[in-house]
Amino acid sequence: MAPETETDATAADDRAAISFGTDGWRATLEEFTSPRVRMVAQAIATTLREEGKTAPVVVGYDARETSRGFAEEVSRVLCANGFDVLLSDRDRPTPLCAHAVVDRNLSAAVVITASHNPPSYNGIKFIPDDGAPALPPVMDAIADSLAVPDPLLEAEHGSVREVDFVDAHAEACLEVVRSVTGGLDPEDALEGLPIAYDAMHGSGRGTTDALLERVGASVERLRCTRDPEFGGGSPEPSAENLEELVEAVANGESALGIANDGDADRVAVVTPDRGLLDENLFFAALYDFLLESNDGPAIRTVSTTFLIDRIAEAHGESVHEVPVGFKWVAEAMADHDAFVGGEESGGFTVRGHVREKDGVLMGLLAAVVHAAEPIDDRVDRLLETHGDVTQGKISVACPDDEKAAVLAALEDEIPDAVAGTPVVTVNTADGFKLTLEDGSWVLVRPSGTEPVLRVYAEAERDERVQDLLEAGEELLEPLV
Template sequence: MGAITFGTDGWRTTLEEFTTPRVRMVGQAVATYLADEGLEGPVVVGYDARESSRGFAEELARVLCTNGFDVLLPQRDRPTPLVAHAIVERDLAGGLAVTASHNPPEYNGVKFIPDDGAPALPEVTDAIADRLADPDPLPENEHGTVREVDLVTPHADAAVELVESITGDVDLSGLTVAYDAMHGSGRGTTDALLSSAGASLEGLRCERDPTFGGGAPEPSPENLTELVGVVTDDGGPELGIANDGDADRIALVTPERGFLDENFFFAALYDYLLEDDSGPAVRSVSTTFLIDRVAAAHGESVREVPVGFKWVAEAMADGDALVGGEESGGFTVRGHVREKDGVLIALLAAAMHAEEPIDDRVDRLLAEHGTVVQDKTSVACPDHEKARVIGALEERIPDAVAGTAVEDVNTADGFKLQLADGSWLLVRPSGTEPVLRVYAEATDGDRVDELLGAGEELLEALV
């Protein structure tokens, strides 16, 4: 049981640790938790495109079924946000998604999604962890059923309805989009949604490959060079869209900028939504202050939360936020399930772009609010050492970083040092990998590199 720990977004580890007996223990823990909470409805179990994911999903379904729950499975691997949507749309007791998201193929994972469709908060995952045990089946006459269902159509209908409520009729005819599925579960889902709205699609890596081409399905600049080349080529598609392995995150590529910084897209999305609506934004502590400037220009506010979409989702509910997001490319909007959704946001981004090129909106925002540059790096650190290092860092917070005084220290998630020149440096433990993350934001790239170097030096003395 000690090998099963729930981090930022569920339990995720290498296949050496992610074994069938342990997965079955998680299934039993979820079944016990749901029974203890008096939740008796069906449970949906989704899964991503990894070689082992369907088999693990069937193991979870079997354990839930023998505990008396009816179980719904998709016909094939599908995006995690479709699982979250199905929970709310079908009024289910909850759901599980077998996925390691953007991690390499030697990883897998499982996350529990409660009956509100939002990511599980620690009190829920702690309660599940407390119930880890070998399967304890009921008598056969009390078993539930397992059946396959369509998760795509209801989610697509809801996405179109929501985007139409924001933009008017969704008509992408005349828009050419290059879509990179990165061999993940967005293939046949995100591209199909865009095509159904009228867009002309050019597909990249839209075939299932459980090895993801030998890399990680992480939609980062270095992994999207082909998509960038296609979109920035003269006469190429007008917009590039990529999803990570389970399509809950999105990356955009534009003709002018190539890979579009997720912070810039977040600011552009919020600004676009505020043209005809109102409401605060929720952003993680690692996300740009440009969101705050856009909010202030519209008389709105911003709520800053720790990294992890569960905190974004919780704050969105508390404050009726218009949009919530993270610099890693996870977003959702008011009126949708409170879980990041790279499929819905792909349709919304394309509709935005069809009205006005996203580059033009970003140019306007930067001209009004000032240039920002953000980047991040990682310092290797075993999981069992993270708490010690962060604790030691508390005693070594400097008075200045890279020659600039520290004006404030935010401890919502690790340590965010806000500097006198408006730049900042954040150090926090990763919840999904054995590393410490270092983030920095400033007005130019050289300054960001300087801050990241200072952060690495600070950590390397402690690790």
């Protein structure tokens, strides 16, 4: 065998550095380099060709300093492999790219984004031709095809055309809202409603706010200018990052606050009484509202509240529980013809729309829900009817290469009771979820993005949640 050349060695190192997670590959800019991005693009092109795909490919990107350049690198590799490329005219939300794939009957979308991560990160996400998150077999095929770009003859190259995806997606959102609400027109529901929108300097600016304004809402814009550094923080819609939005709603300037994360596939909602609304409670309010004029089951992840189940039962509907990760929500929505699907981290979609989480659509739907009945009032009523729920989450340090062994050891240590209450069911779809006799639960699962194990808990009171989290941590301590 011929000795490995320096070029071969470098390519091997680059392949080894690329690790696909939940939504593709995400890494710091020290690791996320142009040669590696080109290898991923080549792998996508190879996989699409092997599947017989010939239609154009969407290439989108977020607001980071490096994203447009990486998107152009991806476009060149795809073109050199014979694919025409529809390149987003500017940074736009990931769900617009997913919608464009289905709307235009394209081969796939590739989006350069690190979502809510700090500006020192970037990433590359692959969306197949059904517009839903790629399932593991697809990502495994791409991982197996990582290679230095191998261009076709120039005569066989594709072309690049810049496209604005906003209007088509906006029209789809309006049609979906009419469909899931029994014909309600957002323009009638939202006329004059004062809404504060925080883009966090991300890709939702000029998209979510424009859609709300289009239907007649009065929009106060916060951080709706592009800042590749996101104001010096991360575009994560957490309580500490949304203080100005919370204040805009609390002081009465706006009736409702809406925010998106960096690539606007997730939504956060701020109400006058609760401030930043727990995403579990938003899911509950959304599902309850939609069931007033339509029907169908819900899909939720194992870490999402049982309140969804109680609402479904009251309406004669069912709920299907899936592992954490929107790809599993999307798959189950297709399998069960579900009406709504969501997760406690703020990702949701509804029947009739692309099976990808969409923070733009959900911003519009949140406003429609609130216009029908103040979300705080609806949540109060739901909790009074179905019982209070509160959640908590902690992290326990655990190296990635030890997670499997710890969880395997935990299987032999499942207790008969947690925090003094008997265990009635054990769900192993994603780690270990122990449901207790009083309806509370504790979940232990590996993080897909950090070297930690997550411990989640839900109960009726904060004190009870803390007891369950401590019990979960004590369960793990001897094993980590």
